[in-house]
Amino acid sequence: MTKDKAPKLLHRLFALDRTESLKLIVGGFLFFCIVGAYTLTQELKYGVFSTIIGPYYIPAAQLLTFITLFPAIMFDGYLVDRFRRHQLVIFYTSLFGFIGLVFTYFFNHPEIGVGNQVKSPGRIFGWLFFIYVEAFSPFLLGVFWAFMNSIHSPQNAQRTYGFIVSLSKVAGIIMTLLPYLFLSNSSFLTTNINSISKLQLLLVTSSMLLLLASFFLTLITKKVNTDAFKGYHTQIEEKTTKTGIWMGISLLFKNRYVLGIFLLVFLADTITEVLNYKRVLTVVNSKSQHQELDQMIGQLYLQLLYMHLLGLFMSIFLTNSIMRLLSIKICTFIMPISTLIFTLAYIVTGFDGIMIWLYIVIKAMYYTIGAPIRESLYIVTSKDIQFKAKFVIDALGIKLARNTGQALNYASNIMNKHYGPILAMSVINSLFIFMIVIWIITAYFVGSTYSKTIKKNQIIT
Numbered sequence: 001m002t003k004d005k006a007p008k009l010l011h012r013l014f015a016l017d018r019t020e021s022l023k024l025i026v027g028g029f030l031f032f033c034i035v036g037a038y039t040l041t042q043e044l045k046y047g048v049f050s051t052i053i054g055p056y057y058i059p060a061a062q063l064l065t066f067i068t069l070f071p072a073i074m075f076d077g078y079l080v081d082r083f084r085r086h087q088l089v090i091f092y093t094s095l096f097g098f099i100g101l102v103f104t105y106f107f108n109h110p111e112i113g114v115g116n117q118v119k120s121p122g123r124i125f126g127w128l129f130f131i132y133v134e135a136f137s138p139f140l141l142g143v144f145w146a147f148m149n150s151i152h153s154p155q156n157a158q159r160t161y162g163f164i165v166s167l168s169k170v171a172g173i174i175m176t177l178l179p180y181l182f183l184s185n186s187s188f189l190t191t192n193i194n195s196i197s198k199l200q201l202l203l204v205t206s207s208m209l210l211l212l213a214s215f216f217l218t219l220i221t222k223k224v225n226t227d228a229f230k231g232y233h234t235q236i237e238e239k240t241t242k243t244g245i246w247m248g249i250s251l252l253f254k255n256r257y258v259l260g261i262f263l264l265v266f267l268a269d270t271i272t273e274v275l276n277y278k279r280v281l282t283v284v285n286s287k288s289q290h291q292e293l294d295q296m297i298g299q300l301y302l303q304l305l306y307m308h309l310l311g312l313f314m315s316i317f318l319t320n321s322i323m324r325l326l327s328i329k330i331c332t333f334i335m336p337i338s339t340l341i342f343t344l345a346y347i348v349t350g351f352d353g354i355m356i357w358l359y360i361v362i363k364a365m366y367y368t369i370g371a372p373i374r375e376s377l378y379i380v381t382s383k384d385i386q387f388k389a390k391f392v393i394d395a396l397g398i399k400l401a402r403n404t405g406q407a408l409n410y411a412s413n414i415m416n417k418h419y420g421p422i423l424a425m426s427v428i429n430s431l432f433i434f435m436i437v438i439w440i441i442t443a444y445f446v447g448s449t450y451s452k453t454i455k456k457n458q459i460i461t
Helices: 008-014 018-052 055-080 085-107 124-134 136-151 154-183 195-223 232-236 247-254 256-285 293-325 334-349 352-376 383-419 421-456
Strands: none
Touching: 018 055, 018 085, 018 124, 018 136, 018 154, 018 195, 018 256, 018 293, 055 085, 055 124, 055 136, 055 247, 055 256, 055 383, 085 124, 085 136, 085 195, 124 136, 136 154, 136 352, 136 383, 154 195, 154 293, 154 352, 247 256, 247 383, 256 293, 256 334, 256 352, 256 383, 256 421, 293 352, 334 352, 334 421, 383 421
């Protein structure tokens, strides 16, 4: 394709031909819809679960999610062997969109829905909704990035992933600002409808975004030759074989590069989960007796809004520049070293009041800098690693990390109760530093392996 046939703006900013410009547009729109839907449901999950089950059951919910998603890995491995990459994205966005509509219907049920605010661990609806939202990460975000990694080359990823993340931050800002204004009594968007109906509208919006993403990708693949969606992997290795449902788990234990990516994800999510639990607990415990559920969830949306605003700034002014100017080998050190600096700052000050802002900053970096860098590591891998092993990492790795984070929170509470806050803080802070050191060592190994693979023009299998 000649340069003048592609959009002039994309040529000027990214030096892309028409095919790569199409990939950028498709990826940006899909990620906008998926992140927008995920943002709406993420804070709903904590608010709804804390209201009808109780916030102190969140660690148990994470453990249940971890157990539940294990069979999902087998199911995903089955689908990967039988469907094309874009078909997986279409299937999962459609499935989650329709399931969201089902949950919307039952939100207003007088007994099992949110209208009944009697807390009880026996209310199955709360557990199911928590698992549904937690499944967004491997089934939607994970499969989306697997699709993106399979159709991009390393060079194009360095030029465009930052822009794709920027669009997701715009979605995040819109889908946190509007709900916050909608749920706030002091906002001009406030209506006379009840709290439950407001939450239903938010969940309907989330579901429609997913269905829109499914329709868009279906339309694109019908109008465009799917051979255009080829990347580094398909240029080197065209042949595909059915490798079975256990391949993803097998690769995690046999391939050191895959294990390294697993550790990058596990360590980052463990640390952020510790901070996230304290953030949610702070908001829930500060809820007054007469404060409505929608107002409490509105506060969670406000915090998420700050995170997306900061993330948009980072994605525009930092992500593209970092990925263009620095090698991936160097980029892998950014997240662990930054987290080490912020953690030391928290340890020195010792103020719990900065915990929320510490979470906001680290989470913003995680999504806008850490995620595109980490996803780029999959580009030099085979289809089995891009889809099956990645799904294992996103499904079990992230959930295992969150359970580990919750275990640390629980242990911290026990030590604080029996041995005092000084010992509890010392132990947890020491564990934080230890995990970050392992994170840095892992980043060195993974980054070095990636660079060697690129130089040899090979793929990791």
